[in-house]
Amino acid sequence: MNTFTKKSLKSYSYNELINLLSQYNVPKFRAKQLYEWLYLHHVSTFDEMTNLPKALRDTLANDYSLSNSTIIDTQKSKDGTRKYLIQLEDGYLVETVGIPSQNGQRLTVCFSTQVGCPMQCAFCATGKEGFTRNLLPGEICDQILLVQDDFQKRVTNIVGMGQGEPFLNYDNTLKALEIINDPKVIGIGARHITLSTCGIIPKIHEFSNVKEQFTLAVSLHSAIQSTRDSLMPKVSQYNLEELKDSLVAYVEATGRRVTLEYAMMRGVNDTNEHLKALIAFCSGLLCHVNLIPLNEIPDSEYLPSTTETGKHWIDTLESHHIETTLRNSKGSDIAAACGQLKNTFTQ
Numbered sequence: 585m586n587t588f589t590k591k592s593l594k595s596y597s598y599n600e601l602i603n604l605l606s607q608y609n610v611p612k613f614r615a616k617q618l619y620e621w622l623y624l625h626h627v628s629t630f631d632e633m634t635n636l637p638k639a640l641r642d643t644l645a646n647d648y649s650l651s652n653s654t655i656i657d658t659q660k661s662k663d664g665t666r667k668y669l670i671q672l673e674d675g676y677l678v679e680t681v682g683i684p685s686q687n688g689q690r691l692t693v694c695f696s697t698q699v700g701c702p703m704q705c706a707f708c709a710t711g712k713e714g715f716t717r718n719l720l721p722g723e724i725c726d727q728i729l730l731v732q733d734d735f736q737k738r739v740t741n742i743v744g745m746g747q748g749e750p751f752l753n754y755d756n757t758l759k760a761l762e763i764i765n766d767p768k769v770i771g772i773g774a775r776h777i778t779l780s781t782c783g784i785i786p787k788i789h790e791f792s793n794v795k796e797q798f799t800l801a802v803s804l805h806s807a808i809q810s811t812r813d814s815l816m817p818k819v820s821q822y823n824l825e826e827l828k829d830s831l832v833a834y835v836e837a838t839g840r841r842v843t844l845e846y847a848m849m850r851g852v853n854d855t856n857e858h859l860k861a862l863i864a865f866c867s868g869l870l871c872h873v874n875l876i877p878l879n880e881i882p883d884s885e886y887l888p889s890t891t892e893t894g895k896h897w898i899d900t901l902e903s904h905h906i907e908t909t910l911r912n913s914k915g916s917d918i919a920a921a922c923g924q925l926k927n928t929f930t931q
């Protein structure tokens with residue numbers, strides 16, 4: 585069988601690997617061994633799985649692919665951030681970012697969930713290249729493991745804020761989070777895992793029922809419907825009222841607050857009218873506002889808000905008791921910051 589027609593072992597959760605191996609009449613512990621080779625030892629060939637019997641290795645190699653991903657380019661920012669261009673087994677490319685904290689205690693990975701993105705938000709580079717395909721669960725996990733190997737340091741936090749819309753690849757993304765959270769392998773605590781969505785409401789409802797304490801971030805960017813529709817045309821089918829209702833329901837179901845991401849664009853979504861609308865959106869919602877200075881992307885008509893406007897927004901939101909932070913987007917000198925990821929060399 586040709587590699588591209590074989591089913592990939594990176595499609596399966598732990599329980600699914602157990603089911604899969606049960607068809608080969610091998611003891612159950614073999615599934616755990618295989619799982620550890622994939623996500624603890626992170627090997628790229630069946631031959632390296634030395635505690636599996638040779639016959640089983642050969643059978644697996646015949647029936648399945650490993651969907652290995654490789655780093656083909658690394659760019660290092662002066663702030664320590666590293667952006668990786670990762671090639672998937674079928675040749676497609678995604679970008680992943682490793683962001684060490686200044687005190688060296690944290691290493692955050694910003695991972696991608698799709699090749700390209702179907703959402704085409706007006707101010708984001710990723711959507712400009714269109715959508716190619718969803719990533720497999722294991723291709724999402726491999727991004728974390730590749731960054732861990734490169735930094736020679738444990739990844740402590742992950743954010744699903746790279747390329748793609750996680751809630752349009754919901755099942756694979758949730759399977760990946762299960763593996764990433766699993767202490768048997770990668771073991772990153774749920775509270776250190778955040779997913780960001782542009783607001784796919786049915787999936788926000790589904791995510792509310794996930795028992796692990798993952799964090800939810802929502803790209804709001806405007807609490808005025810017409811502005812939001814022009815910035816994020818592909819989510820215009822969901823209105824702001826429904827979005828707020830889904831977030832209130834999320835808070836009620838999980839007891840966790842939600843993060844609202846807001847990239848500030850001069851004269852577009854940063855007027856006082858927009859500020860008022862944001863305050864109204866936050867009222868009655870347990871939330872935290874994360875203001876993002878707009879990052880430059882090529883051929884874009886949008887400009888970042890002025891520092892004074894940013895300061896005015898922070899002061900006003902805080903005077904309304906809305907917790908607000910200003911995101912210090914790292915790695916903008918290597919086009920690794922929010923909205924700058926695309927699938928090509930950027931040198």
Ligand code: SAH
Binds near residue numbers: 780847877879
């Ligand atoms: N599709 C998901 C995940 C992407 S997260 C989502 O929309 O939430 C990436 C974050 O960066 C989103 O909040 C996105 O809207 C924001 N972003 C996109 N382009 C940007 C830019 N040029 N400057 C700052 N933030 C941007």
